[in-house]
Amino acid sequence: MKRFLNLFRFIVPYWAYAVLNVIFNILSAIAALFSTLMVIPFLRVLFERQEITAVKPESFELNANSIQNYFNYFMASIINDYGKTTALITVCILVVGITFLKTGFKYVANYYMAPLRNNVVRDLRRKIFRKMVVLPLSFFSDSKKGDIISRITSDVQEVEQSIISSLAMLFRDPITIILFLVMLIYMSPQLTLFVLIMLPISTLLIGRLGKNLKQKSLSGQKRMGTIISIVEETLNGLRIIKAFNAENKINDRFDNTINTYNRIMIKIFRRRFLASPLSELLGTIVMVTVMWYGGTLVLDGKGNLSGEALIAYLMIFYQIIAPAKAFSTAYFNIQKGLASLTRIDELIDADIEIKEIKNPVPLEGFKDSIEYKNVTFKYEQDKVLKNINLKIEKGKTIAIVGHSGSGKSTMVDLLPRFYDPIEGEILIDGVNIKNLKIKELRTLMGIVSQDSILFNDTFFNNIAFSKDAASENEVVEAAKVANAREFIEASKNDYHFNIGDKGNKLSGGQKQRVSIARAVLKNPPILILDEATSSLDTESERLVQEALFELMKNRTSLVIAHRLSTIQNADEIIVLHEGEIVERGTHTELLAKNGHYKKLNEMQNSTN
Numbered sequence: 001m002k003r004f005l006n007l008f009r010f011i012v013p014y015w016a017y018a019v020l021n022v023i024f025n026i027l028s029a030i031a032a033l034f035s036t037l038m039v040i041p042f043l044r045v046l047f048e049r050q051e052i053t054a055v056k057p058e059s060f061e062l063n064a065n066s067i068q069n070y071f072n073y074f075m076a077s078i079i080n081d082y083g084k085t086t087a088l089i090t091v092c093i094l095v096v097g098i099t100f101l102k103t104g105f106k107y108v109a110n111y112y113m114a115p116l117r118n119n120v121v122r123d124l125r126r127k128i129f130r131k132m133v134v135l136p137l138s139f140f141s142d143s144k145k146g147d148i149i150s151r152i153t154s155d156v157q158e159v160e161q162s163i164i165s166s167l168a169m170l171f172r173d174p175i176t177i178i179l180f181l182v183m184l185i186y187m188s189p190q191l192t193l194f195v196l197i198m199l200p201i202s203t204l205l206i207g208r209l210g211k212n213l214k215q216k217s218l219s220g221q222k223r224m225g226t227i228i229s230i231v232e233e234t235l236n237g238l239r240i241i242k243a244f245n246a247e248n249k250i251n252d253r254f255d256n257t258i259n260t261y262n263r264i265m266i267k268i269f270r271r272r273f274l275a276s277p278l279s280e281l282l283g284t285i286v287m288v289t290v291m292w293y294g295g296t297l298v299l300d301g302k303g304n305l306s307g308e309a310l311i312a313y314l315m316i317f318y319q320i321i322a323p324a325k326a327f328s329t330a331y332f333n334i335q336k337g338l339a340s341l342t343r344i345d346e347l348i349d350a351d352i353e354i355k356e357i358k359n360p361v362p363l364e365g366f367k368d369s370i371e372y373k374n375v376t377f378k379y380e381q382d383k384v385l386k387n388i389n390l391k392i393e394k395g396k397t398i399a400i401v402g403h404s405g406s407g408k409s410t411m412v413d414l415l416p417r418f419y420d421p422i423e424g425e426i427l428i429d430g431v432n433i434k435n436l437k438i439k440e441l442r443t444l445m446g447i448v449s450q451d452s453i454l455f456n457d458t459f460f461n462n463i464a465f466s467k468d469a470a471s472e473n474e475v476v477e478a479a480k481v482a483n484a485r486e487f488i489e490a491s492k493n494d495y496h497f498n499i500g501d502k503g504n505k506l507s508g509g510q511k512q513r514v515s516i517a518r519a520v521l522k523n524p525p526i527l528i529l530d531e532a533t534s535s536l537d538t539e540s541e542r543l544v545q546e547a548l549f550e551l552m553k554n555r556t557s558l559v560i561a562h563r564l565s566t567i568q569n570a571d572e573i574i575v576l577h578e579g580e581i582v583e584r585g586t587h588t589e590l591l592a593k594n595g596h597y598k599k600l601n602e603m604q605n606s607t608n
């Protein structure tokens with residue numbers, strides 16, 4: 001129920017559409033009622049039971065009796081003046097006319113339903129997307145990308161198809177049912193009382209069936225997440241899959257998942273298909289019972305019910321069964337959709353672990369120093385960083401070296417608060433970074449990492465990524481500093497050349513220089529370089545390194561370098577080993593120590 005209310009929040013802004021929808025549904029239901037009632041005069045004419053009231057009723061009032069009298073007079077005068085056949089045709093034309101109104105109103109009602117449904121779906125997707133962007137990185141290392149994609153696509157669609165479409169029914173059908181019931185009570189209270197006892201029994205029966213549908217749906221949607229994950233991974237890894245002849249393997253993996261999904265869906269469909277025949281059978285049983293009871297009432301002459309009226313009564317009653325049936329189908333559908341709604345809520349309500357405090361300390365640029373104080377961090381069980389202490393004065397370059405897996409990237413990831421330390425604190429100009437506005441904190445930093453993450457967009461937009469409205473000039477300047485001008489200007493559309501998915505139309509070195517240009521344009525006081533040149537060949541490394549030196553000028557830099565030759569001029573070099581700082585000093589000091597650094601250095605010299 002709580003989930004339902006949650007969803008309702010999304011509907012509230014579009015209440016006007018809902019109101020219009022309800023109004024036109026009421027009009028449509030009224031027209032439906034009148035078109036059904038037309039069966040009474042039709043049968044009366046046919047069986048020659050039409051009373052010939054030749055006197056025109058004195059005044060017209062808007063009540064059932066008056067309408068009836070007026071109509072009787074109208075029918076009588078047609079029979080008198082033109083004959084019975086014309087009277088029949090008149091009734092037929094009236095039925096068509098009223099039905100035209102009924103369907104017309106229905107269309108208008110749905111016309112307003114369309115924006116309601118789609119706007120809600122759009123808002124849901126927007127909300128999920130926004131949430132995805134603010135969630136901390138740690139959230140995504142625990143969950144699969146495909147699963148998130150499936151929540152924003154297929155789960156939202158499921159909610160739309162099952163719940164929101166059923167909501168339409170919840171607006172419409174009660175109106176029809178109530179209106180028709182009122183008519184039935186008016187026509188025969190006795191028979192209607194009997195009906196009212198019959199209906200709940202059948203509703204209960206149907207309710208039982210819907211129960212475990214939700215559970216099944218949930219596991220179905222989870223599988224869908226896995227399927228999308230596999231597709232996504234496969235698309236990314238096609239090159240390797242082909243090279244390793246692993247097509248069969250990946251096909252098998254896909255088949256396994258999709259077959260499980262298939263089995264679940266077959267079960268779901270079978271159960272859902274049960275809703276329709278079951279309610280039809282129950283509907284018929286109820287109908288026949290009413291026919292029998294109503295028939296005895298007519299034959300016994302009890303309850304003031306004529307034969308024609310009973311037929312009209314049955315026809316109206318029959319029309320209640322359809323929305324009542326739709327109601328039970330809606331119940332099934334909602335159960336199915338609730339599973340998806342749960343998955344969406346899981347994401348929307350996911351905890352944002354990296355929180356900003358209520359009244360953050362305002363930050364005016366970077367003035368003095370960055371300090372790691374007794375910082376300890378772990379992702380899961382093992383501590384990845386242990387008791388790190390480090391002070392970086394403004395304008396200095398600090399290099400971090402160590403074997404792969406020693407915690408270098410983790411250490412620099414703590415600075416922009418991609419993760420928070422579990423012990424200790426990190427200070428900027430003496431203020432704990434947890435007390436700063438996250439946005440302001442991140443404004444201070446530019447990051448260039450090993451895999452240059454670029455977007456499927458133009459050079460211009462990739463470089464101008466950090467700025468809302470960068471000028472052509474700024475972008476060209478940045479490209480120049482980053483040694484990227486030459487190849488950009490040699491490309492087909494200059495700065496407006498689309499670099500392809502993840503920048504795949506560029507070489508590694510070119511991609512890296514574009515990402516450096518992006519950092520240049522942001523012009524941050526603090527620079528984080530995480531193995532920015534390690535994936536490059538010697539020639540591009542030289543070009544990129546030049547660009548980096550240019551970028552590092554007048555900035556405070558944390559440099560993780562794969563090749564030690566590039567950091568010999570750093571003000572201080574930190575050697576990390578299994579999450580601890582084991583040595584620190586300048587290049588010459590460290591070489592003199594004859595320890596870890598010396599060994600790292602020798603290993604590189606022998607391979608180079």
Ligand code: ADP
Nearest residue numbers: 141379380384403404405406407408409410411
């Ligand atoms: P380096 O950059 O020095 O190669 P990292 O800082 O990337 O090392 O990793 C340090 C340790 O933390 C490694 O043992 C790695 O397995 C682990 N690690 C890194 N990222 C994650 C993560 N998102 N979740 C769990 N463990 C991680």
Ligand code: MG
Nearest residue numbers: 408409410530
């Ligand atoms: Mg690393």
